[in-house]
Amino acid sequence: xxxxxxxxxxxxxxxxxxxxxxxxxxxxxxxxxxxxxxxxxxxxxxxxxxxxxxxxxxxxxxxxxxxxxxxxxxxxxxxxxxxxxxxxxxxxxxxxxxxxxxxxxxxxxxxxxxxxxxxxxxxxxxxxxxxxxxxxxxxxxxxxxxxxxxxxxxxxxxxxxxxxxxxxxxxxxxxxxxxxxxxxxxxxxxxxxxxxxxxxxxxxxxxxxxxxxxxxxxxxxxxxxxxxxxxxxxxxxxxxxxxxxxxxxxxxxxxxxxxxxxxxxxxxxxx
Numbered sequence: 346x347x348x349x350x351x352x353x354x355x356x357x358x359x360x361x362x363x364x365x366x367x368x369x370x371x372x373x374x375x376x377x378x379x380x381x382x383x384x385x386x387x388x389x390x391x392x393x394x395x396x397x398x399x400x401x402x403x404x405x406x407x408x409x410x411x412x413x414x415x416x417x418x419x420x421x422x423x424x425x426x427x428x429x430x431x432x433x434x435x436x437x438x439x440x441x442x443x444x445x446x447x448x449x450x451x452x453x454x455x456x457x458x459x460x461x462x463x464x465x466x467x468x469x470x471x472x473x474x475x476x477x478x479x480x481x482x483x484x485x486x487x488x489x490x491x492x493x494x495x496x497x498x499x500x501x502x503x504x505x506x507x508x509x510x511x512x513x514x515x516x517x518x519x520x521x522x523x524x525x526x527x528x529x530x531x532x533x534x535x536x537x538x539x540x541x542x543x544x545x546x547x548x549x550x551x552x553x554x555x556x557x558x559x560x561x562x563x564x565x566x567x568x569x570x571x572x573x574x575x576x577x578x579x580x581x582x583x584x585x586x587x588x589x590x591x592x593x594x595x596x597x598x599x600x601x602x603x604x605x606x607x608x609x610x611x612x613x614x615x616x
Contacts, residue, residue, distance in 0.1 A: 346573050348559055348590075348598040349581045349605050353612045355545045356390025358581060359478065362543070362608050364395065364404035366476060372408035377446065379410045379468075381477035381531070382436075383488070384428045387545050388480065392436040399440045406442040410471050412464070414479060414488035416450040417525040418457065418502065426516045427452070450500070450529040461500040461529060468535070477539035481546050481580075484508070485554040485567035489530035492566045498532030533571050542575055546582040555582055556589035579605055 351358055363380070372378040382388075398404045413428055422429035429449050437447055448467055454460035468474060484492050489503045505513075510524050517523040536542060546555050558569040558580060572578040587595060 346559065346575065347577075347579045347601070347603070347605060348555075348587075348594075349579060349609060350584060350587045350595065350598070351581055351609055351612075352584075353609070354390055355547055355581055355583065356388065356392075357394045358608065358612055359388075359391045359543060359545060360394035360398065361612065362605075363391075363476060363478070364398050365608070367404055367406075367409060370475070374408055377408045377410045377471060379412070379471050379474045379476075381474040381479070381536075381539055382411050382413050382432070383479045384413070384415075384431045385480050387547060388478065389435060391478070391545070396436065396439045406440045406446075408446075409442060410446040411442070411448060412468055412474060412531070413449040415528055415530040416452040418452040418527040418529060419525055420452060422453070452529055457502045457529060461502065464500045464529075464531070465535065468538075474539040475541065477536055477542045479536070479542070479544050481544050481551060481554050481558070481569050482509075483550050483554055485557055485569045487533065487536060487544070487568050487571075489528040490533050490536075490568045492568065494533060494565060494568050496533045496563075496565055496568070496571045498534055500529070500531045500535055503528055503530050533568055537571060537575055540577065542572060542578040544569065544572070544578070544580045546580060546586040548583070549585045549588055551582070551586040552588040555580060555586050559590060560594060581605075 367378050370378045413432060416428045420427040424430060450464055451460050479487055491506045505526050505528060510521060510526055514521045514524040554569060557567045561570055563570045563573050
């Protein structure tokens with residue numbers, strides 16, 4: 346696992362890294378680039394920057410296939426809090442992506458298990474995910490893989506923890522009864538099968554999760570720790586999210602020279 350404590354806007358960093366990877370790959374209809382995408386507040390800057398880069402002709406999504414991490418069960422796709430709505434409102438409708446290349450789990454499918462199996466099959470059919478992007482919850486959850494989730498899990502339906510339901514209720518007028526209690530989510534093993542994983546974390550409230558991910562033992566009670574076993578995983582965070590880390594841990598990663606540090610330096614010149 347790699348840690349990068351960035352002095353730049355995390356979303357702008359991630360967007361320019363993704364754009365570079367897409368351009369270097371030179372995707373085509375026969376050989377698309379595959380992105381795993383998250384929702385939430387943290388990725389919004391990344392989506393805004395990718396939209397800007399697309400409109401300026403610096404990256405194209407014509408031959409990019411996307412897979413979203415999760416979706417609530419029972420919300421209409423046009424519900425303002427559904428992840429279908431989030432993705433189309435904040436990203437897809439602003440770029441040149443082919444609608445057929447957009448994949449989001451159907452939380453209203455008649456057979457949820459079949460929907461999840463089909464999702465895994467789609468990922469495999471396109472050759473797997475090249476870059477899986479994501480955020481991390483305060484308790485270390487990835488997508489809706491909450492504490493206690495199997496590290497061998499695949500895409501599936503997942504009952505949400507009470508703490509998650511309470512936290513999410515702010516998006517539903519503070520009414521727990523109106524807050525979804527079940528979701529579809531890619532699994533931890535699904536994330537681990539991606540060729541590269543990039544997790545963004547910002548703010549003091551993510552500091553404990555980042556510390557556990559980097560310095561803690563691998564445990565299903567903190568799902569993000571599974572990334573310690575991934576061959577190419579990056580946690581990019583701000584100084585606040587790195588607050589709980591040991592000084593020697595921070596200095597160890599600061600001294601690394603690789604494509605991530607090169608991009609960090611390149612960001613000094615990005616407009």
